[in-house]
Each structure stands twice: as C-alpha cells, then as structure tokens.
Amino acid sequence: xxxxxxxxxxxxxxxxxxxxxxxxxxxxxxxxxxxxxxxxxxxxxxxxxxxxxxxxxxxxxxxxxxxxxxxxxxxxxxxxxxxxxxxxxxxxxxxxxxxxxxxxxxxxxxxxxxxxxxxxxxxxxxxxxxxxxxxxxxxxxxxxxxxxxxxxxxxxxxxxxxxxxxxxxxxxxxxxxxxxxxxxxxxxxxxxxxxxxxxxxxxxxxxxxxxxxxxxxxxxxxxxxxxxxxxxxxxxxxxxxxxxxxxxxxxxxxxxxxxxxxxxxxxxxxxxxxxxxxxxxxxxxxxxxxxxxxxxxxxxxxxxxxxxxxxxxxxxxxxxxxxxxxxxxxxxxxxxxxxxxxxxxxxxxxx
Numbered sequence: 001x002x003x004x005x006x007x008x009x010x011x012x013x014x015x016x017x018x019x020x021x022x023x024x025x026x027x028x029x030x031x032x033x034x035x036x037x038x039x040x041x042x043x044x045x046x047x048x049x050x051x052x053x054x055x056x057x058x059x060x061x062x063x064x065x066x067x068x069x070x071x072x073x074x075x076x077x078x079x080x081x082x083x084x085x086x087x088x089x090x091x092x093x094x095x096x097x098x099x100x101x102x103x104x105x106x107x108x109x110x111x112x113x114x115x116x117x118x119x120x121x122x123x124x125x126x127x128x129x130x131x132x133x134x135x136x137x138x139x140x141x142x143x144x145x146x147x148x149x150x151x152x153x154x155x156x157x158x159x160x161x162x163x164x165x166x167x168x169x170x171x172x173x174x175x176x177x178x179x180x181x182x183x184x185x186x187x188x189x190x191x192x193x194x195x196x197x198x199x200x201x202x203x204x205x206x207x208x209x210x211x212x213x214x215x216x217x218x219x220x221x222x223x224x225x226x227x228x229x230x231x232x233x234x235x236x237x238x239x240x241x242x243x244x245x246x247x248x249x250x251x252x253x254x255x256x257x258x259x260x261x262x263x264x265x266x267x268x269x270x271x272x273x274x275x276x277x278x279x280x281x282x283x284x285x286x287x288x289x290x291x292x293x294x295x296x297x298x299x300x301x302x303x304x305x306x307x308x309x310x311x312x313x314x315x316x317x318x319x320x321x322x323x324x325x326x327x328x329x330x331x332x333x334x335x336x337x338x339x340x341x342x343x344x345x346x347x348x349x350x351x
Contacts, residue, residue, distance in 0.1 A: 014253065015253060018248075018249065018253045018268075021268060021269065023268055023269065023270050023271050023272055023275065024269065024270055025038070025041060025042050025045060025270040025271045025275065026271060026272065026275055027274075027275045027278045027279075027307055027310070027311055029311075029314050030314065031314065032314060032315060032316050034314075035281070035311065035314045035315050036315075038279075039279045039281070042270070042271055042275065042276070042279050043231060043232065043279060045270050045271075046228070046231070046232070046264060046267075046271075046276065047232065049187075049264050049265055049266055049267060049270075050187050050189060050190035050193065050228075050264060051185065051186055051187045051190045052185070052186075053190060053191075053193075053194045054081070054082035054083075054085070054186075054191065054194055055082060055083070056081070056082060056194075056198060056201070057080055057081075057082055057083050058080065059079045059080055059081075059198065059201060059202055059205070060079065060080045061077055061078070061079045061202060061205075062077065062078050062079075063075060063076075063077055064076040064077060064078060069120075069141075071094060071095055071096070071144065071145045072092045072093055072094050072095055072141075072144040072145065073092070073093045073095065074090055074091070074092050074093075074119065074120070074121075074144075075090070075091045075092075075093070076088070076089070076090055076091075077089050077090075077091055077202075079198065079199070079202050081194065081195045081198040081199075082194070082198075085195075087153050087154065087161075087195050087198065087199065088115070088153070088154050088159070088160045088161070089115065089151055089152060089153035089154070089199060089202075090115055090116075090118075090119035090121065090140065090151070090152045091149070091150075091151050092119060092120075092140055092141065092143075092144035092149065092150045092151075092152075093144070093149055093208065094144055094145075094147050094148070094149065096147070097147050099208075100207075100208060100209060100210035101147070101148065101149045101208055101209060101210060101213075102148050102149070102209075102210055102213035102214070102215065102341070102345035102346055103148060103149040103150065103151065103203050103206075103209045103210070103213070103214050103215070104140075104143050104148050104149070104150050104151075104214070104215040104216065104217055104341065104345070105150075105151050105152075105153075105196065105199055105200060105203070105214070105215070105216045105217075105229070105236075106118050106119075106139055106140035106143065106150050106151065106152045106216075106217055106218065106222075107152075107153075107155070107196070107216065107217070107218030107219075107221075107222035107223075107225040107226055107229075108152065108154070108155065108158065108159070108218065108219075108221075108222050109135075109218065109219045109220030109221040109222040109223070110158075110220060110221050110259075110261075111131060111137075111158075112127075112131075112164065113128055113131065113159060113164065114154040114155070114158035114159015114160060114161070114164075115152040115153055115154045115158075115159055115160075116128065116159060117131050117132045117135075117137040117138060118137060118138060118139060118140045118141075118152040118222075119138070119140045119141060119150075119152040120132070120138040120140070120141030134331070135219065135330070135331045135332060136331045136332040136333070136334060137219065137331070137332065139217060139219075139332050139334070139337070140152040142334065142338075143217075143337075143338075143341070146338050146341075146342075147346070148215075148341065148345070149203070149206070149208065149209055151199055151202070151203060153195065153196070153199045155192045155195065155196075155221075155225065155261070156177060156188060156191060156192055156195065156261075157173050157174045157177045157188070157261055172259050172260070174188070174259035174260045174261040174262075175259055175260040176260075177260060177261070178259070178260020178261065178263065179260065182265075187263070187264070187265060188260050188261050188263075189224070189228065189261060189262060189263060189264060192225060192261065193225070193228050193229060193232065196216075196225060196229045196233075197229070197232075197233050200214060200229075200233060200235055200236070204235070211235065212237070213237060213345045213346075214235050214236055214237060214345075215236065215237060215238045215239060215240070215341055215344070215345050216229050216230050216236045216238075216239045216240075217239060217240035217241075217242065217337065218240075218241070218242060218244075219242040219243055219244075219330075219331070219332055220242070220243055220244060220295060220330060221244075221261060221262055222242065222244075223241045223242050223243060223244025223245075224244055224261075224262045226239050226240065226241050226242075226244075227239075227241055227244065227276060227277055227280070228264075228276075230280050230283060230285070231276065231279055231280050236283070237283065237284070237344065237345065238283065238284040238285070238286075238340070238341060238344035238345055239280065239283065239284070239285050239286070240285075240286040240287075240288065240337050240340065240341070241277065241285065241286070241287050241288070242288040242331075242332050242333070243288060243289060243290055243293055243295065243296055243330050243331070244273075244296060245273070245274065245277060245287050245289055245296065245301045245304040245305060245308070246273055246296040246297075246300040246301060246304055247272055247273060247274065247300045247303050247304060248267075248268045248272050248273055249300070250296070250297065250299075250300035251273070251296060251300070252268075255297070257295055257296070272307075273304060274303070274304035274306075274307035274308055275307065277304065277308050278307055278308045278310075278311035278312075279311070281308075281311045281312045281314075281315040281317065281320070281321070282312065282315040282316065282317035282320055283320065284320045284321075284322075284340070284343075284344040285308075285312075285320065285321055285322070286322040286323075286324065286336055286337060286340045287301075287304075287305065287308065287321075287322070287323050287324070288324045288326060288332070288333045288336075288337070289301035289302075289305070289323070289324070289325050289326070290325075290326055290327075290328045290329050290330055290331060290333070291325055291326065291327050291328070292327070292328060292329045293328075293329055293330045294329065294330065295330045296330070298325070301325075302325075305323055308321065309321060309323070320344075322336055322340055324336045
C-alpha cells in the first residue's frame with residue numbers, strides 16, 4: 001500500500017522496520033571455503049527456525065487405484081508421515097523405460113485441487129482442465145512422458161487434505177493451519193517439508209527407482225517447497241524452482257503475496273529468499289521466472305538471480321545454475337526443464 005501520512009499507521013512502521021533490518025547471514029562469501037561455512041551455518045539456522053520435525057512412523061503405504069495412460073501408469077497411494085498424519089499422492093511410472101529410473105518429486109502450488117492437476121488428473125472437469133492449461137501445470141505428467149518416475153503429493157492445507165473444501169469461509173486456511181501448528185509447537189512449512197522427506201522415503205522403497213537420482217520441482221508455493229526440500233535433503237540431486245525466486249522486500253513488504261504455508265518464522269532477521277536459494281549451490285539448479293509474472297514480478301526475480309549466480313560462481317560450479325526467463329506469466333515454462341533433468345538425473349548424478 002502507499003504510505004499514509006500518519007505516524008500511528010502500522011504499515012509505515014513495518015516499512016521502516018524492514019529498512020532497518022539487515023539479515024545477519026546474507027550471502028557475502030568470496031571463496032569456496034567461506035561459501036561452504038556460510039552454507040552450513042544458514043542451513044543450521046533454517047532447521048532451527050522451522051522447529052522440531054515430527055517423529056517418523058511406518059509409512060504403511062496403501063495402493064488405492066491404478067490406471068493406464070499411453071506412456072505411463074498412474075497409481076494413487078496414501079502413506080503415513082507421522083502418527084495420525086496421512087499423505088495422499090499420485091505416482092506416475094513410465095511404461096517403456098527399463099531398469100532403475102530417476103524420479104522427481106513434483107510439488108503443487110496454491111490452488112483448489114492440490115496435487116491433481118500436477119499429475120494430469122482433471123476428471124473431465126472444465127475448471128480443472130482450464131487450470132492445467134493456464135499454468136501448464138501438469139509437469140508430473142509431462143515428466144513421466146519424458147521417462148521419469150514422478151510423485152505428486154498433497155501438502156497440508158490443500159487438495160484432499162482439506163477435502164477440497166475450505167471450512168473457514170472468508171479466511172485463508174493456510175494462515176489458520178499455520179497458527180494452529182505454531183500453537184502446538186510446530187511450523188506449517190516445517191511439517192510440510194517433513195512430509196516431503198517422507199514422500200522421498202517412499203520413493204526409495206520402490207524397486208524401479210534409483211534413489212541416487214532424485215529431483216524436485218514445483219511452481220509458486222511448489223517452488224517454496226522445492227527450495228527447502230532441495231536445501232535440507234541431500235537425496236535431492238537436482239531441482240527446478242518455478243516462479244518463486246524473489247525478494248522479501250517485494251513479496252512480503254511492498255506487495256504482500258504470502259500465507260502461512262510459505263513462512264519460515266523470523267527468516268529475514270537472518271536471510272533473504274535469494275540467500276536461501278543460493279545455499280542450494282553447488283547442486284544443479286534450474287530457476288524459471290516469467291517475464292510477465294504478476295505474483296513474483298520480474299524485477300525482484302532478477303535481483304534474486306544476481307545473488308544466486310554469484311553463489312554458484314563462488315562455489316565453483318557456475319555451470320550447474322540454469323536460468324530461464326521465459327515470455328510468460330506465473331506458470332511452468334518447460335523450455336529448459338526436460339534438458340536440465342535429462343543432463344543431471346539421467347546422464348549425470350547431481351553435483
């Protein structure tokens with residue numbers, strides 16, 4: 001909002017507080033050794049801020065149904081991540097490939113249908129089809145067609161995990177779940193990251209998945225999930241962050257565009273979003289940013305790109321960073337993604 005000329009206005013205070021806050025763990029390394037020390041310090045701080053992770057229990061995987069498409073088989077499963085917490089997911093398995101295959105966790109973003117459109121599930125519903133077409137959203141399906149095993153889970157606050165229904169009309173269910181998790185000693189994002197790690201645990205139990213070749217990708221909030229899963233789980237060897245690279249100033253202060261599902265409490269005291277993404281180096285990373293994105297505008301994305309690019313240079317692996325500024329809106333570009341994962345998951349093994 002524009003500044004209102006009254007000293008008691010909270011938004012004026014927030015802006016001034018932001019301007020006075022200087023993150024203590026901003027990226028400023030000038031050598032590889034400095035970078036590695038900074039990376040470990042930032043990772044440890046993020047783990048601390050996300051709060052204690054739950055205790056894992058037996059996955060108790062249950063296959064619910066199976067259907068055949070032209071190039072892949074799509075299975076629906078439900079697994080248990082922690083006690084009393086169940087994660088529904090779609091698993092897409094290419095038909096023609098032989099031996100152990102690379103796999104990609106495909107994280108959904110905000111939307112009424114959670115994982116479904118990412119896995120190409122639309123039930124011939126016009127609205128679901130339109131969402132897939134508008135966002136080029138079925139990247140789990142597209143990657144399965146390209147020969148990767150893909151898995152698309154529902155995150156807490158989305159899809160089947162809220163019964164495709166917001167029980168709190170007029171309120172953001174992500175914010176309600178964030179507050180409820182916080183009251184109970186958790187963070188919502190930390191709990192979803194834990195669920196993502198449990199989905200990777202499930203992938204590693206599958207005899208046809210090569211557990212040394214696991215990737216992650218996601219649009220928007222899916223980009224948030226991809227960022228933190230790739231940073232914190234060493235089993236993720238390559239990642240595609242789609243339309244999430246931005247700055248705190250842009251997405252949280254000037255044009256507030258966030259909710260409780262995306263928040264690491266106190267993060268900006270220590271780091272900006274580009275710093276967190278930069279700490280993924282030297283893992284292979286593709287960043288997609290839409291030139292006409294009005295969720296995370298391109299000027300903020302370009303600022304983020306500069307910081308991340310410097311980190312990959314200092315880490316000694318500039319070739320592992322791919323950036324696609326594509327002529328489109330908030331959506332999956334796909335111009336580089338297939339080539340990127342082909343190189344780093346099929347013919348290479350991450351770093």
